[in-house]
Amino acid sequence: MNTSRRKILQFMGGSAVGALFTPVPWRLITDAALWSENWPGVPVPVRGESRTGFTNCSLCTAGCAVRARLIGEQPVALAGVPGHPVSRGALCPFGLTGHHLPYHPARVKSGPVKEAWAAVADAIAKGDRIAVLDLRPGRTASWTYRRAMAAIRNGAYIVPPRPLGPATAVNLAAAKTVLSFGAPLLEGWGTPGNVIALRDGFRLIQVDAVESRTAALADLWVAINPGTETELALGISNVLSGGASGINPARAASATGVSEQQIAELARELTGNGPAVVLDAAGSSAVLALNTLIGAPGRTLVTRRETPVPEAWKKAAPATELAEIPERSVRVLLIDESAPGEYIPWGEIRKKLAANPVVIAFAWSRAGYGRYAQYVLPAAVYPETLEDIPPAIDAVAPVFRMTVPLQAPPAGMVNPGEFIATATGLPRGDALRERSDAIHKSGRGALAAMPDGKLTPVKEMKPEDLWKALNAGGYWMDTPDEKAAPPRLALAGPEAGPVEAASFPLVAILTEARGSAAPASPLMSKLYQESNLRLGPGRAALHPATAKAYGIEEGARATLETAQGRRDIFVILDSAVPPGSVKVASGPGVLDICATGERARVVPA
Amino acid sequence: MTSFKPSGNFVFLAGMLIALGAGWVGFPYAIYRTRPQPVNFSHKVHAEKAGTKCEDCHAFREDGTYAGLPTLDKCSACHAAPMGTTAAEKAFIEQYVTPNREPRWASYARQPENVYFSHVTHVKTAGMKCETCHGNTGATDSLRPYQEDRISGYSRDIWGRPLANAAFRSEGGMRMDDCVACHRRQGLEHSCLDCHK
Numbered sequence: 001m002n003t004s005r006r007k008i009l010q011f012m013g014g015s016a017v018g019a020l021f022t023p024v025p026w027r028l029i030t031d032a033a034l035w036s037e038n039w040p041g042v043p044v045p046v047r048g049e050s051r052t053g054f055t056n057c058s059l060c061t062a063g064c065a066v067r068a069r070l071i072g073e074q075p076v077a078l079a080g081v082p083g084h085p086v087s088r089g090a091l092c093p094f095g096l097t098g099h100h101l102p103y104h105p106a107r108v109k110s111g112p113v114k115e116a117w118a119a120v121a122d123a124i125a126k127g128d129r130i131a132v133l134d135l136r137p138g139r140t141a142s143w144t145y146r147r148a149m150a151a152i153r154n155g156a157y158i159v160p161p162r163p164l165g166p167a168t169a170v171n172l173a174a175a176k177t178v179l180s181f182g183a184p185l186l187e188g189w190g191t192p193g194n195v196i197a198l199r200d201g202f203r204l205i206q207v208d209a210v211e212s213r214t215a216a217l218a219d220l221w222v223a224i225n226p227g228t229e230t231e232l233a234l235g236i237s238n239v240l241s242g243g244a245s246g247i248n249p250a251r252a253a254s255a256t257g258v259s260e261q262q263i264a265e266l267a268r269e270l271t272g273n274g275p276a277v278v279l280d281a282a283g284s285s286a287v288l289a290l291n292t293l294i295g296a297p298g299r300t301l302v303t304r305r306e307t308p309v310p311e312a313w314k315k316a317a318p319a320t321e322l323a324e325i326p327e328r329s330v331r332v333l334l335i336d337e338s339a340p341g342e343y344i345p346w347g348e349i350r351k352k353l354a355a356n357p358v359v360i361a362f363a364w365s366r367a368g369y370g371r372y373a374q375y376v377l378p379a380a381v382y383p384e385t386l387e388d389i390p391p392a393i394d395a396v397a398p399v400f401r402m403t404v405p406l407q408a409p410p411a412g413m414v415n416p417g418e419f420i421a422t423a424t425g426l427p428r429g430d431a432l433r434e435r436s437d438a439i440h441k442s443g444r445g446a447l448a449a450m451p452d453g454k455l456t457p458v459k460e461m462k463p464e465d466l467w468k469a470l471n472a473g474g475y476w477m478d479t480p481d482e483k484a485a486p487p488r489l490a491l492a493g494p495e496a497g498p499v500e501a502a503s504f505p506l507v508a509i510l511t512e513a514r515g516s517a518a519p520a521s522p523l524m525s526k527l528y529q530e531s532n533l534r535l536g537p538g539r540a541a542l543h544p545a546t547a548k549a550y551g552i553e554e555g556a557r558a559t560l561e562t563a564q565g566r567r568d569i570f571v572i573l574d575s576a577v578p579p580g581s582v583k584v585a586s587g588p589g590v591l592d593i594c595a596t597g598e599r600a601r602v603v604p605a
Numbered sequence: 606m607t608s609f610k611p612s613g614n615f616v617f618l619a620g621m622l623i624a625l626g627a628g629w630v631g632f633p634y635a636i637y638r639t640r641p642q643p644v645n646f647s648h649k650v651h652a653e654k655a656g657t658k659c660e661d662c663h664a665f666r667e668d669g670t671y672a673g674l675p676t677l678d679k680c681s682a683c684h685a686a687p688m689g690t691t692a693a694e695k696a697f698i699e700q701y702v703t704p705n706r707e708p709r710w711a712s713y714a715r716q717p718e719n720v721y722f723s724h725v726t727h728v729k730t731a732g733m734k735c736e737t738c739h740g741n742t743g744a745t746d747s748l749r750p751y752q753e754d755r756i757s758g759y760s761r762d763i764w765g766r767p768l769a770n771a772a773f774r775s776e777g778g779m780r781m782d783d784c785v786a787c788h789r790r791q792g793l794e795h796s797c798l799d800c801h802k
Contacts, residue, residue, distance in 0.1 A: 010620070016624070017624075022627075037719050
C-alpha cells in the first residue's frame with residue numbers, strides 16, 4: 001500500500017471525525033477546566049481536625065464578632081456569633097470572606113524598610129515637619145501616633161474630616177425617624193447587627209438617586225435627581241426655619257425632582273415624628289445641618305466618652321483634621337492604611353506636602369496611597385493583625401474589642417505603631433495591655449465573653465482575666481454618659497459651586513460615597529461581579545439611553561473625566577441608573593478624581 | 606501480486622473507526638491513574654464478625670464535625686496484636702500498627718476544594734443513610750483500587766458521567782449529577798453556592 005500525503009490527510013480527517021463521537025475531546029475540555037479551578041496556585045486548606053477560634057472583624061469599625069473554624073493554624077471558614085450582644089450574629093460578605101485576604105494577589109510582601117527608617121530618622125534629626133495620617137482614628141495605635149508626634153519637635157497627627165464631630169455617635173435606639181441621604185443604612189452602615197435589631201423602632205426615609213438596597217428596604221424612598229442632595233436639604237431647611245435659611249422649596253423642587261409638597265412633608269415628618277436624625281453618606285454640611293434644626297444633638301446625636309486610656313498617654317499631640325494643616329508644610333508624611341479607613345483624595349493631601357516630600361505608606365497593597373508613596377512598607381492584613389477597633393458610628397457608649405490574629409503574618413511585615421514609636425523614641429511597651437489595664441482600673445462597664453456573649457461586670461474581674469478574655473474575642477462595653485454635653489457638629493461652610501454642566505454633562509454616583517481602601521476577597525468580588533450585585537473595580541454603569549447618546553456600547557472601554565482628572569473605565573449598561581448620570585465603582589483611583597454628585601463625562605476610548 | 610490500493614473513503618473510515626475504538630475503549634483506562642489501597646480492608650468482616658456500624662469508625666466529633674476516615678489509633682484499639690492469621694492482617698500489623706505508621710487511605714468520596722459537603726447536615730439533619738451515597742461499600746469484602754483522573758486529580762467516584770468502561774462501576778452516588786438530582790427531588794436546589802465555595 002502506497003502512503004501518500006492525501007491518504008494521511010484522509011486518515012487524519014477520519015480520525016478527527018471519529019474522535020468527535022468519543023468522550024475524548026469533551027472530557028479533556030472538562031478536565032482542563034476542573035484543573036484550572038484547583039491548579040497548584042490556589043491556596044488549599046490543610047486537612048485535619050478543626051477547632052474554633054474567636055476574633056472581631058477589623059475590616060470596618062462595626063467590629064463584628066467572628067467565630068472561625070481553624071484547621072491547624074489556618075482559618076478555613078468565618079461566621080458571626082449569634083449570641084453576641086452587639087453584632088448579634090451578623091457578618092457581611094466582606095467579613096465572611098476575610099480569611100481569603102492573606103492570599104490576595106495584590107498583597108505587598110516586602111518593602112524598603114531600612115530606607116524608610118533612614119528617611120524618618122533624618123527628618124527627626126533635622127527637625128523637619130513630620131506627620132502621621134491616621135485613616136482610622138480612635139484606636140490604641142492612634143494614641144501611639146499621637147504620643148509619638150508629641151515626643152518629637154515638629155510632629156503632627158492628622159485625621160480625616162469628621163463632619164459630625166470627633167466623638168459623636170448616632171443613637172438609633174432613640175430615633176423614630178431617620179432621614180438618610182444615600183447612607184447605606186441597611187447594607188453595612190454602623191454595626192449591621194445593631195441596625196437590623198433596631199430597625200422596627202424607626203421610620204426610614206431614604207433619599208437616593210438610585211434604588212439602592214437600602215432604598216428598596218426603606219419605608220419610603222425619595223428618588224431625587226442625581227447630585228441634588230444639597231438642594232433638597234436646603235429646601236427642607238427653608239421649611240423648618242420658616243424661610244430663615246436654605247432655599248425656596250419651589251427652587252429645590254425644580255432642581256431635585258421632588259415636589260414642593262413632598263419637601264414640606266419631609267420637614268413635617270422630621271419634626272412631627274421625632275426624635276429624628278439626618279444622615280448623609282457624603283458628609284455634606286448642608287445636609288447634616290438639618291440635625292441642628294430638628295434638635296438632634298443630645299437626643300439622636302450624642303457625645304460618646306473616650307474608652308479609658310492610661311494617664312501617662314494623655315500628654316499627646318492633638319488630632320488635627322487635614323484641612324487645618326497649613327499647605328506645603330509637611331516634609332515627611334507617614335500614612336497608616338494598614339487598617340481600612342476613610343480614603344482622602346490624594347489631591348487634598350498633596351497640597352499639604354512641602355517641596356521634595358517623603359511619603360511612607362504602611363499598606364497591604366499598592367492600590368491606595370502606595371501609588372504615590374516613595375516607600376510602601378508591607379503591613380499585616382486581617383485576620384493576621386492584633387489591634388483594637390474604634391467604636392462604630394452607632395456605638396453610643398465606649399467600647400473596646402480587639403481583632404486577634406487567626407493566623408500568623410508572613411515574615412517581613414511592618415507594624416506601623418511599632419515603627420513610628422521606635423523611630424520617635426517612645427518607650428517600648430504593650431500598648432494594648434496597658435489599655436486593657438486602664439479599662440480595668442476604671443471599673444466601668446462589662447465584658448461580653450466568647451463564645452456565648454455572657455456579660456461579666458469588669459469590677460468582678462481581675463486584670464489578667466480581662467486581658468485574657470479580650471484576647472479570646474471578648475467585647476468590653478461601657479454605659480452611655482447621661483450627663484455628657486450634646487455634641488457640636490463641626491459643619492463647614494457652603495460647598496464649592498457646581499462645575500459647569502456643559503463640559504461635564506453627567507453626574508457621578510459612587511457605589512460607596514466615602515469609600516475606603518478596604519481589601520475585599522478577590523473570590524467574593526468575582527462572584528458579586530458575575531452576578532451583577534457589585535460593580536467591579538474600574539467599572540461604571542450608564543443608562544442605555546445615556547450610553548446611546550454618547551455612542552457607547554455595553555462592554556466598551558472609555559475614560560471617566562472630571563475636573564480633577566481622568567480614569568479608564570469599562571462600561572456596562574444598567575437601566576436602573578438614572579439617565580444623565582454615571583454610577584462608578586468606588587475605589588482609591590476613582591475617589592482621587594471624583595465624589596458622589598461630582599460632574600463628569602464619559603468619553604469612548 | 607497486486608498491491609492493495611484502498612480508496613479514499615476506506616482510509617477515512619479506517620481512521621474514524623480507530624479513533625472511535627481508542628476513544629471508547631482505550632481512553633477510559635488511560636485517563637485514570639489507578640493505585641491500590643494500602644490495606645486490603647474488609648468492611649464485610651468488620652460489620653459481620655465484629656458487629657461494627659459505620660459510625661463506630663467513621664465518627665462525628667463532639668462538636669458535630671465529621672472526622673472522616675479513622676486514624677490508626679482507632680484500628681490499633683482492636684488490632685494491637687494480630688486478630689486472625691490472614692496475610693492481610695499480618696501485613697497490616699507489621700507495616701502500620703507496629704511502626705505506628707498511618708495508612709495512606711485514598712478516599713473515593715473526597716470532594717475537591719471548591720466543594721463544601723457537610724456530613725452532619727445530610728446524616729444528622731436530613732437523616733440520610735450512608736448507603737444513599739456510598740452504595741454497598743459497607744458490605745464489600747475488599748477495597749477496590751482508587752482511580753484518579755490524571756488531569757483534574759478528582760476521584761473517579763465524584764465527578765463526570767461514567768465513560769464506556771464496563772469494568773468500572775461506581776458504588777454509589779457521589780458525583781455532582783447525583784447531588785443535583787437528589788437536591789432536585791427534595792426541592793432543595795437553591796444555588797450553586799449551596800455546595801460550591
